[in-house]
Amino acid sequence: MTTNAPTPGPPAIRLEQVTRHYQMGETLVRAADNVTLSIGAGEFVALLGSSGSGKSTLLNLMAGLDRPTSGSIFAHDHNLAEMNSEELARHRSHTIGIVFQAFNLLPRMTLEENVELPLRLAEVERSERTGRVREALNRVRLSARLTHHPSELSGGEQQRAALARALVNRPTILLADEPTGNLDSATGDEIMLLLREINETLGMTIVMVTHEQLRAERFAHRSILMGDGKVVSDGVMS
Amino acid sequence: MMGRDLAELAARNLREAALRNSLTTIGIAVGVASLVAMLSLGVGLQNLASDRLSRTGLFDAIFVTAKPNTPTLRRMENPSPAPLAPVRPLDDDGRHQLEALPNVIAVYPEIRFPTEIHYAGNPYATIVAGVAPSDRNDGAFDQMKGSFFSGPSADEAIVQVELARQLATPPESVIGNEIVLRYAERQALPAESDGKSDGYSIVPREEKLRIVGIIETDPAGGFGAFGRARLFIPLKVAETLRTAQTSDLRDLLRDTPAKRTYDSLTVRLSGASKVKDAEDSIKQMGFAAYSLLDATRSLGLVFAVFDLFLGIFGSLALVVASLGIINTLVMAILERRREIGILKALGAADRDVRRLFFVEAGAMGLLGGILGVLIGWLIGHAINFGTNIYLARRDLPAISVTAVPWWMVAAAIAFSIAVSLVAGLYPASRAARLDPVQALRYE
Numbered sequence: 001m002t003t004n005a006p007t008p009g010p011p012a013i014r015l016e017q018v019t020r021h022y023q024m025g026e027t028l029v030r031a032a033d034n035v036t037l038s039i040g041a042g043e044f045v046a047l048l049g050s051s052g053s054g055k056s057t058l059l060n061l062m063a064g065l066d067r068p069t070s071g072s073i074f075a076h077d078h079n080l081a082e083m084n085s086e087e088l089a090r091h092r093s094h095t096i097g098i099v100f101q102a103f104n105l106l107p108r109m110t111l112e113e114n115v116e117l118p119l120r121l122a123e124v125e126r127s128e129r130t131g132r133v134r135e136a137l138n139r140v141r142l143s144a145r146l147t148h149h150p151s152e153l154s155g156g157e158q159q160r161a162a163l164a165r166a167l168v169n170r171p172t173i174l175l176a177d178e179p180t181g182n183l184d185s186a187t188g189d190e191i192m193l194l195l196r197e198i199n200e201t202l203g204m205t206i207v208m209v210t211h212e213q214l215r216a217e218r219f220a221h222r223s224i225l226m227g228d229g230k231v232v233s234d235g236v237m238s
Numbered sequence: 239m240m241g242r243d244l245a246e247l248a249a250r251n252l253r254e255a256a257l258r259n260s261l262t263t264i265g266i267a268v269g270v271a272s273l274v275a276m277l278s279l280g281v282g283l284q285n286l287a288s289d290r291l292s293r294t295g296l297f298d299a300i301f302v303t304a305k306p307n308t309p310t311l312r313r314m315e316n317p318s319p320a321p322l323a324p325v326r327p328l329d330d331d332g333r334h335q336l337e338a339l340p341n342v343i344a345v346y347p348e349i350r351f352p353t354e355i356h357y358a359g360n361p362y363a364t365i366v367a368g369v370a371p372s373d374r375n376d377g378a379f380d381q382m383k384g385s386f387f388s389g390p391s392a393d394e395a396i397v398q399v400e401l402a403r404q405l406a407t408p409p410e411s412v413i414g415n416e417i418v419l420r421y422a423e424r425q426a427l428p429a430e431s432d433g434k435s436d437g438y439s440i441v442p443r444e445e446k447l448r449i450v451g452i453i454e455t456d457p458a459g460g461f462g463a464f465g466r467a468r469l470f471i472p473l474k475v476a477e478t479l480r481t482a483q484t485s486d487l488r489d490l491l492r493d494t495p496a497k498r499t500y501d502s503l504t505v506r507l508s509g510a511s512k513v514k515d516a517e518d519s520i521k522q523m524g525f526a527a528y529s530l531l532d533a534t535r536s537l538g539l540v541f542a543v544f545d546l547f548l549g550i551f552g553s554l555a556l557v558v559a560s561l562g563i564i565n566t567l568v569m570a571i572l573e574r575r576r577e578i579g580i581l582k583a584l585g586a587a588d589r590d591v592r593r594l595f596f597v598e599a600g601a602m603g604l605l606g607g608i609l610g611v612l613i614g615w616l617i618g619h620a621i622n623f624g625t626n627i628y629l630a631r632r633d634l635p636a637i638s639v640t641a642v643p644w645w646m647v648a649a650a651i652a653f654s655i656a657v658s659l660v661a662g663l664y665p666a667s668r669a670a671r672l673d674p675v676q677a678l679r680y681e
Contacts, residue, residue: 065583065674086587093585100678104580108254120243121585165584 009041011074012173012205013062018071020057020229031057032068033229041172044199044206046216049226055209056177058226062207063096063175064088075173093122097166101178103158105150105165111137112146115165122169136164140194156187163194167202174198176208180215188212192219239590248597255570262559262566263606269556270610270654274642275617276552277650280545282618282640287537290377300505300517301528302336304328326524327499336505339519341512346370347500349476350467351483356418357405364401366419367467368476369457372506376457381635384413384451390474395419395447401468402452412449419445419471422482440482447471556654559606560661563599567665570598571672578669579677588670595666596659603658607651614650615642 020032031054039045047055060066061073064080073080075095080088092098105114115133124132137143140160150158159179166174176195180188196219199206210216216223217237225233239247252259291297304325326332336345349368354361371390373379379386387394395417402409405417423443456466483501505527507516513529520527571578578591618640626636 060675063583065678086589089582089585089587089590092583098583100583104576104583104678106577106580108250117581118584120247121239121581121590123240123243126242169585 011038012041012043012076013039013207014072014074015058015061016072016074018058018061018068018073020054020061020066021069030054030229032061034071035229035231036071037224037231037234039205039207041205042199042203044196044219044221045208046220046223047207047209047226048211048213048216048223049232050211053226054229055226057229059175059177059207059209062173063098064091093118093169095171095173097169097171097174099159099162099166099174099176099179101181103150103155103162103182105158105161107150110147110149111142111153111161111164114150114161115168118165118169124169132168133164136168137161139167139198140164154187155183156190159183159187159191160194163191163198167198171204173205173207176206178209178211180210180212188215195219239586239593244590244593244597248594248601251570251574251594251598252601255566255573258566258569259602262562263602263609265559265562266556266602266606266654266658267609267613269553269559269657270607270650271613271617272555273549273552273653274611274614274646274650275621275640276548277545277646278614278618278640278642279621280541280548281643281646282622282638284541284545285641286637286639287541291537297510297530298507298513299529300507300513300520302328302503302505302520303501303526304499305524305526328501328503328525329499332523332525333500333503335523336503336520339505339516341508341516342505343508344370344372344506345503346473346506347477348502348504349473349481349483351421351481353469353481354420355469356420357412357415362401362404364469365467366421366469366471366476367456368473369396369470370473370504370506373457378453378455378457382451382453383410384449386451387472388450390472391478392450392472393445393447393475394450394472396451396453396470397449398456398468398470399452399454409452413451415449417447417449417469419447419469421445421479423480424482425480443479445475445479553653556657560657563602563658563661564665566602567595567599567662568668570595571665571669574669575672575677578672579674582672582674583678591672592666592670595669596662599658599662599666600655603655604651606658607654610654611642611647611650618642 015035015037018032018035019030022029022031033054035054035058047058049055057066061068061080062075064075064083068081071081075091078091080091083091105111106117109117112133115136116129119129119132133146134143137146140163142157142160142164145153145157145161150161153161159182163179174195179195180191183191192215195206195208198204206220208216208220213223220237222234222236224231304327306325333345333347336342346368351366352363353366354363356362369387371387374386382396384396387396397405397412397417399409402412406412406415421443423441424438425441426438453470456468457470505516505520507513510531513531517527517529517531581591621640622638625639629636
């Protein structure tokens with residue numbers, strides 16, 4: 001089911017000699033160690049690696065949730081390392097959509113309210129919001145579940161709702177941290193198909209952290225293997 | 239985040255931990271209620287004191303006398319003092335000049351004289367006082383039995399209750415009955431060949447009056463009063479009687495003994511705020527003038543300090559309540575750690591998170607403030623109710639010892655919000671600083 005890799009556009013994300021070190025007691029943890037890579041616009045990239053390899057750290061750095069110890073991270077030529085916290089929040093709000101393994105929907109809000117939340121944070125006019133929420137939920141085929149709470153949905157539906165929430169602000173880059181990690185195989189495939197559809201129809205750059213190499217090979221255009229905070233291999237799928 | 243979205247999210251968060259937030263809000267309400275109750279008592283007592291004192295007529299009146307010209311100690315030490323300025327007598331010319339001053343509503347002498355009265359054929363010795371129409375508002379007439387004088391020149395009298403008890407049993411039965419007043423009238427002697435009058439004679443006279451009312455106490459009627467009068471007649475009537483006064487002896491020694499002078503005059507003004515200017519003008523006329531203006535200022539100062547201390551004690555409960563807000567919001571951070579991480583991942587800035595917690599603290603302050611003012615107001619009413627039951631049992635008139643003016647309502651709610659926001663400072667800044675990566679890992 002591997003798709004043909006599109007010709008990469010100008011870099012959507014570029015990392016130059018990025019390091020992220022943590023001090024844990026006496027030990028210095030090198031979660032990202034001098035990483036340099038470039039992800040073109042419209043690419044679907046899988047970040048692979050075992051637990052502790054630094055792939056989630058890299059994703060958090062791209063999201064602007066974390067700051068590098070050194071090096072530069074460019075998102076559409078804007079250096080995240082030089083941004084203040086307000087600018088990083090704007091980057092997360094307008095440029096990035098994030099999906100988590102644990103879905104992270106707010107349990108007391110309905111689906112509609114959960115998906116509307118990024119629009120509130122981005123100060124989108126109220127009159128525009130309903131249409132945007134419907135559009136995002138239509139894309140993940142959940143428009144019939146607007147008033148349901150997350151607890152009333154299956155795992156797959158929750159992850160689709162999280163995907164709708166990530167898409168509602170029309171970001172250019174979608175970051176997914178183990179999006180199928182909490183799902184069974186069939187449901188996981190559904191989510192992967194949805195991600196690929198988004199990538200193909202919207203031309204959205206997708207960076208997905210996963211430890212499932214086979215699934216990565218089936219759906220992504222390119223896989224980057226991480227180990228001990230370094231890029232071990234970086235290859236386009238055949 | 240826009241204001242309305244912030245308010246909606248804050249309201250949702252407050253509803254989600256309804257019990258804890260309600261208890262915190264009630265804590266604030268108790269604090270505000272204690273503050274409002276204390277201040278309302280302070281303001282109420284101040285109003286009561288001001289009202290009672292203003293009704294004595296002491297605070298909008300100036301007491302005028304002729305300027306004393308006795309030598310001062312410094313003058314006596316000086317071997318060649320300059321001659322003393324002639325004393326301006328306080329006569330009818332002076333009285334008319336005083337009446338012409340701006341904001342003056344009445345100028346009247348203090349007329350009190352010893353007399354003998356006859357009631358039902360029996361004589362009684364007492365002191366009679368003239369009562370000016372402006373004294374009608376004096377608190378002494380509040381609980382009066384019968385009525386005030388029907389007119390400024392009515393041949394009527396009001397008796398003090400002790401005298402009424404001597405006159406008849408029950409004392410109320412004197413109302414409507416006649417009383418005979420025996421007094422000494424001052425009569426000028428006819429002018430001699432040089433056109434000057436050498437003096438006057440004292441002639442006994444009688445005046446029939448009808449008793450119209452009974453009062454408990456002597457109305458203050460200015461502060462030149464001496465001796466406790468027990469029979470009161472209209473001032474105009476008292477003036478027409480031309481009774482012999484203590485100043486008559488002084489008049490006798492003047493060049494013009496027939497020209498009457500006054501011991502003192504009371505100048506009544508349209509308000510206490512007019513006293514200072516009028517007092518200065520009277521002094522410039524060459525008279526001595528005294529007022530209780532300084533006493534009024536001191537009273538204001540005493541109550542300001544009193545209110546300040548009541549406010550401080552009342553605020554203590556609000557300070558304790560603010561610790562409840564800090565506790566509630568810190569607990570909320572722990573509970574909503576992951577939610578804060580999600581908000582930040584979705585694009586919330588530190589500022590948004592801080593404002594969200596501020597709005598929640600402010601909302602608790604607002605609700606607690608409104609509830610607290612309501613409770614404080616009810617406590618005030620309960621204090622009034624209890625006080626009036628106590629007073630009623632002692633046959634005393636009802637009063638209001640507490641007051642909650644609008645400024646206090648607004649100030650208490652504003653103070654409650656301000657204290658809540660200050661209490662929310664630490665939790666809000668802690669929530670805003672939360673590392674989103676750590677928060678999202680939190681289970």
